[in-house]
Amino acid sequence: MSTQGDPLNLQSVRNRLASARGAGFWRSLDELSAAEGFQDFLHREFPRQAGEWLDDEGRRNFLKIMGASLALAGLGACTKQPTEYIMPYVEAPEKLVAGKPLFYATAFPVSGVANPILVETHEFRPTKVEGNPEHPASLGAADVPTQASVLGLYDPDRLQTLNNLGEIRSYSSFLLAFIGMLEKQRQKSPVGSGIRILTQTVTSPTLFAQIQDVLKLYPGAKWHQWEATGHGRRMGSQLAFGQFLNATYKFDQADVVLSIDANFLANGPGGVRYARDFAAKRVVRGGKKTQSRFYAVESTPTSTGAKADHRLPVKASDIAPFVHNLAAVLGGSAAASPFVASLAKDLLAAKGKSIVIAGEDQSPEVHAVVHYINQVLENNGKTVVLTASLEQKPVDQYADLQALVNDLNSNQVDLLLILGGNPVFDAPASLNLRGAIQLAKQRVRLGLYDDETSEVCQWVIPEAHPFEFWSDAPAYDGTISIIQPLIAPLYNGKSAHDLLVAFTETPEKTSHALVRDYWKTKHPGADFDNWWNHSVHDGFVKGSELPAVAKAEAKLVPASVSTSSSDGYDVSFHFDPYVLDGRYANNTWLQELPRPITRLTWDNAVVVSAKTAKELDVTDEDRVEVSVNGKTVWGSIWRVPGQPDGSLGLSLGYGRTRSGRAGNGAGFDVNPLRTLANPYSASGAKVKKLGEKFRLAAVQHHFAMEDRDPVRTGTLAEYLQDPNFAQKASETAPKGLTILPQTWEYKGYAWGMAIDLTACSGCNACVVACQAENNIAVTGKEQVLNTREMHWIRIDRYFSGTEDNPQSYFQPVACQQCETAPCEVVCPVAATSHDAEGLNNMVYNRCIGTRYCSNNCPYKVRRFNFLLDTDWETESIKMQRNPDVTVRSRGVMEKCTYCVQRINYAKIMAEKEDRRVADGEIVPACQSTCPSDAIAFGDLNDPKSRVTAWKREATDYSLLGELNTRPRTTYLADIRNPNPALSTDSAKGVS
C-alpha cells in the first residue's frame, strides 16, 4: 500500500482534480495517472474503502479489528454465555429414568468372533462394557480388548471426516464419485473386472450376503480377505481334516491340558469361556479336592503358561518338531525327555478327557498335528468339538492377499475397496503391500483411523465403531449375535454394510434394514418380529450354535523340512495380548495396561532369557538391532525368566506410525522381519548392541517374593495332607489384638472380598474394567517410568524356582479395606475414613494430598494424582465417564472402594423394597468381568454368602496378616497339581 500522503480514494481524486487549474489540470492528471497507486486505483472494481476487501493485507487487518472488537465486546459482558437451547423430550424414551443406567445387549467382534456384551449406557452414552451373563461365550465376563472397546468408541484420534486427497467431502459427494467409478466398471467385460474388495475375515452372515450380491452385480469383481490373526487355526484344520473346521474346547471336562504356545485363557475365540471352564477344573474349594493337570510348552512366556503345573520353554523353531515328536511318542515311540514321557503318560491315561491346544501364533502345521493328537487321544467329539467354520468363506488369507497383490502389480485393479483392517501395517512386509496398493487407480478405504492404509488411499471414509451400527456375528461356538448400535455414529461413520450397499440400487439402505431384512429371509414366519425383538434384546439367537460335524478324520501331516539355521538366534513373533496385531494401538487403556509377564506398558521389547542376555552382553533397556535375512529392526532388551535360551520373543502390533497420539511411536515394528513363508518365527537372527538405552516403562521391578510369601502356594498333595498350609506359612496377628477396647461391631452389612489365586489367570481384564468403571486416568509412559500409574487394582506377578524356567504366580491386589487401616489414622484431615460397613472410604473432596496414607499403606494400593492426569479437555473422552464416580483432579489420592457406587445403588434399590441386599446383587467391576471367576464379593455378615463360603476355606489367608491390618480382602492359596514323576521340590519351583 502507498504510504505517502492520503490513501487514494474517489473523494481525494476529486479534490485534487478540482484544485487543479488550466494546463496544470492536464498535467496534474498525467501526474496523477503516473502516481504510484493510481493505475491500481483505476483498475479496481470498487473505490478504495470497498476495494480493501480484495487486498489480503486489508482483509487481515479487518479480521484483526473484528477479532479485537469481538473480544472487547466480550469484555463488556464477561459473564454472558452464548445462548444455547436444550430440548426436553417430547416423548420420553421408554424406560429412561435420568440417572439410572440402561443396559443393552450387543456384541463386540474381534477378528470376526463376537464377544457378547451388555453395555451400560447413561442417557444413551455407552460408558461401560459388561459380559452378557446369559450368553454361553461370556457367562457375564469379558476380556481385555472387549472391556477397552468403549474407550475405542470415544477415541479422539478416530477419523472424523470423510476425506478425498486430503479435502473434506460429504458422504453424498463420495457416493456421486463412487457411482461414476462403478459406471466405468459396468462397461468392462466381464462386468466389474477392475473391482477388488479387501475385507477382514468375514463372519457376518449379512455382510457375506451383501458381498454375494455385489459379486452377482459385478461378476468380474474379486473379493479378498486379510486379517493377521487366525491364520494358523484356519489353515491347520484344513491341513489336518481337508476342510475348514472350527474347534471349540470343553475345558470343564478336561483332566489333562497341554498348551502349545496357546494363550487360550487370555486371547483368541472363546478365551473368556475357556478361562471360566478351565478355572472350574482347577479350583480347590467347596469340597472339590481334585484338579486338572496343565502342561504348557511355550516359545515365550504367556499368562496362560504361567498357570501351568509344568512349563517347558521351547524355541519357536522347535515347536513343530516337539509336536511331531509328541505324536510319535503317543503312538508308541520312546520319549526323549522325562517331560515328554510324563506328559504322554498323563495324556494317554486321560484319553477322551484331555485337550491339546495350539496358539494363535503357531503355524498351520502345528495346528494340524495338534488336531491329529487330539484325535489319537480320542478327544475329538468329547472335549474338542469340531464344527463348521465360523467364517462365511474360509480361505488361505496369505494366498488370498498374495493374489490381490499380484493383480495390483499387473495393473488389473481400477477400484480397490479396503473395508476395515489395516493391511498396510499388519501384512508381512515381504508383500510390499504399500507399494502395490498405490497401483490401483481408485482406492477407497473405510477405516477407523487415518492410519497407514488410509495414507495410501484417495477416498478415506470414517468407519463406524461396532457400537455405532447394526450387524451380526457368531461367537466362538457359532451362536449368532445381533449387534445393535448404542449411539448414533459420532463422526458420521459408515460400516462395511453401508459401503457394500452402495453398489446396489438402494445405496442409502441402513445397516438396520440390511441386517433385519437378511434375518427375515432366514425366519420368514409370522413371528419374525417377536423373534427379532427377542434376539436383539438377548444379544444373541438362542440355540444357534453350530452343530458338531458328523465326521472329521485328521491325518498326520508330515514334518516339514526344517529350514532353521543353527547359528544366530531364534525369533518368535506373537500377537500382543492387548493391542493384538496393532489394531488397538491407540487405546490408551490398553497401552498402559501392563503385559502380564513382562509387566511392560507402552512398548514392546526384545524378550530374552537372562542367559541369552549375558551371552549378548546386554541388559534391560539396552537398545539392540535385530536382523534376519538382511532385514533389520531395533528394539529394547527386556529379560524375562522362562524365555527359552537363544531365542528372542517379539510381539506384533507395535511401532505404528499413524495410529493416533497414543500408539504412534510406541514400541517398534517387527513386521519387516516376517516373511510370507514363515510369519510366526524366524531363525538365524543377529543381534547387535547399539550401546544406548531405550527406557521401558514397567510397573513392577522386583519379581521375587523374598521371604514374604505374598502368594502362598502349595501342591494338591500338600493341600490334601494339610489343608491349612497357607495359614501356617506366616504368622497372623490374632483377631482382636489391640490395646484399645473394641468399640465397633458391624451389625448391618460387612463387605468383604475373597480372591482365589488358583483361578486367577493374570489376564488383567479386571484392571481395565476397574479403569472404565471408576474413571481412572491414564498417565502416559513418562509417568509410568516413575511408577505413577493409576490402576486401582494391579496384578502382581512373582517368580519362584529357577531363573531358566520359574513358576509364575499372579496376585490381584486392590485396596484390602483393612479393618485397622494404617492409612486412616495418619490422614490429617480425615479424608480417608472407615464407614459403618467396614469400607475404607476415600473422600476426594476432603483430600489435601499429603500422601501420608499411601506411605503408610503396606500394600501400596493407593494412587495419587501427581499431575493433572485426568483429561478435562477432550469432549469425547468426557462422554465415557461414569457419572456415578467422581472424576478426580490433581493433588488428590484415590483408591479402590469395592465399587462403592455399586454398593450404594444396590442398597438404595433394596431399601426401596424394604429388604436386605441379596448375595450376588452387588458385583464390583473386577469380579463382574473376571473370566475365570476368581473374585467373590459380598456381605461377611451373611453366613450363606458366596464370599463367606470362600473365606471359610482352609486355604484362605490374609496378605501381610502379621501386620494386624485385618484386611477385608483375603486370598485363597494358589494350588498346583504337578506330576509327582516330574517334580522334586514341588512347592517351590517345579520344572
Add this chain to the structure above:
Amino acid sequence: MAQPVELPDQIYVGPVIDEGHSLASVSDKVGNIVLKRKITLGWTLGLFLAIGLLQALAAGAVWLFMKGVGVWGINIPNGWGFAIINFVWWIGIGHAGTLISAILLLLNQSWRNAINRFAEAMTLFAVMCAGMFPVMHTGRPWLAYWMFPYPNTMDLWPQFRSPLLWDVFAVSTYFTISAVFWFVGLLPDLATLRDTSKKRWQQVIYGMLSMGWRGSARHWQRYEKASLLLAGLATPLVVSVHTVVSFDFAVSIIPGWHTTIFPPYFVAGAIYSGFAMVLTLMIPVRKFYGLDDIITMRHLNNMAKVTLATGMVVAYGYIMEAFFGYFSADKYEKFMIWNRMTGPYAVFYWCLILCNIVTPQFLWSKKIRTSPGILWIISIIVNIGMWLERFVIVVTSLHRDFLPSSWGYYAPTIWDWAVYIGTLGFFMTMILLFVRVLPLITIFELRMLLPGAQVREKVAH
C-alpha cells in the same frame, strides 16, 4: 580482669569476652555494625548471591503450583521425598537457637550470651524455611488450611490422630514462642540502637520497635521475669518439636520408620545439626565483623563439645537402629537395615555414617575444637550428614517396604533441587539482612559479662 575461676585449668580455653572491653565499647562495637558500618562489597555480593538462589525458590514454587507435586521426583511407593527431608532438616537446624537461649539460660550458662541472639534468629529463619515445605508438598496447597481446627460450615475437625496434625501444632507453637522470645530479648537492644542512632528514620523505626523501653528498674524486673517464663515455655518445645516430627515416622508402620528410638534420636540429631549450623554461620560472621573478641574461642570450644556430645547420641541411634533390625528377628526390619547398607542407596548410608559418626570424632581434640577453619569444615560436613540422615530415613524406608511387587526407586528432579536451594537462598538472605538491621549479639547481656557487671548479674538472679 575477667577470671571465670570456677573452671579447672584443663578445660579452660579462654574468657567469654576478651579483655579490654567496657560497657561503652561493647555497645558501640555491636551497635555500629548496624548503625555506622558502610555497606561492604562482600555483604552486597553475598546478598546478590543469596537473592539469586532465592529466585530458584520462586521459580520452583511457581512451577510447582502450576503443575502439581508431580514436577518433583516423588512417586508410589515414595510418596515423600525432598520436601519432607528438607522440612525435617530445617526444623532440626532450628533447634539450636532455642536450646541456646532457653535451656542454657535456665542452666545459667553465661557464655551463651554472645551467641544466643544470632542462634535464635537462625532458628526463626530455619523454621520459616521448614514451614514452607509442608504447604508446598501437599497436593492441593490451596486447601492446606484444612489442617487447622477452624470453625467451618463443613462441621469438620482435622483428624487429631494424625502426626501431621501434631506437626502443625508443634511447629506453629515453636515458631510463635521462638519469635516472641527473640523479640522480647531484642527490646533493650532496640532501645540502645534508638538512643545511639543519629539518623531520624533509624530513631523512628527503632523507637517504634523498642516499644517504649526506657531501661527503668521496673522494666528490667519485668523483662527478667518474662525471659525466664518464656525460657521455661520454650524448653519443653525444644524437646517436643522434634519428638513430634519424629512421630511422623515412628507412628507409621513402615519398617525403618516404625522405631521407638526415634524421638530421642531425632532431638539429639536436631541439636547436633543446629549447633553445626550455628558454627557454620558464626565462624565467618565472627571473622568478617571482627567479633573474635566477643565470640571467643571459648564459645567455639563449647559449641564443638555440644556438637560432639549430640553426635555421639546420634551415633548411638544409628547403631541401635541396626542392632534392632538384627535383634528384632522381624524379616521386614532385617531386610530394611540390610537394604540400607547394601541396597541401591547404600552409598548415601555410608556417606551418612562418615559425615555423622566418623567426622565429629575429630572434635575430641582440643586443637581442632579451637581452630575455626577446621571446625567450620566439620560443621558443614555435619550439616550434610544430617541432611543425608533424613534422606536415608525417608527414601530408603519407603522405596522397599512390604510387598516386593511395589518396590520402586526415588530420584529427585531439578525442581526438587530448585526448591531446596531456594530455601537456602531464603535463609542466607534473611541472615544477611538480619546482621545489617539488628544487633546480632545481645548488647546488654554482653555488658553483664563484663567484670563490672558480675555482681549485678548475680543479684538479678
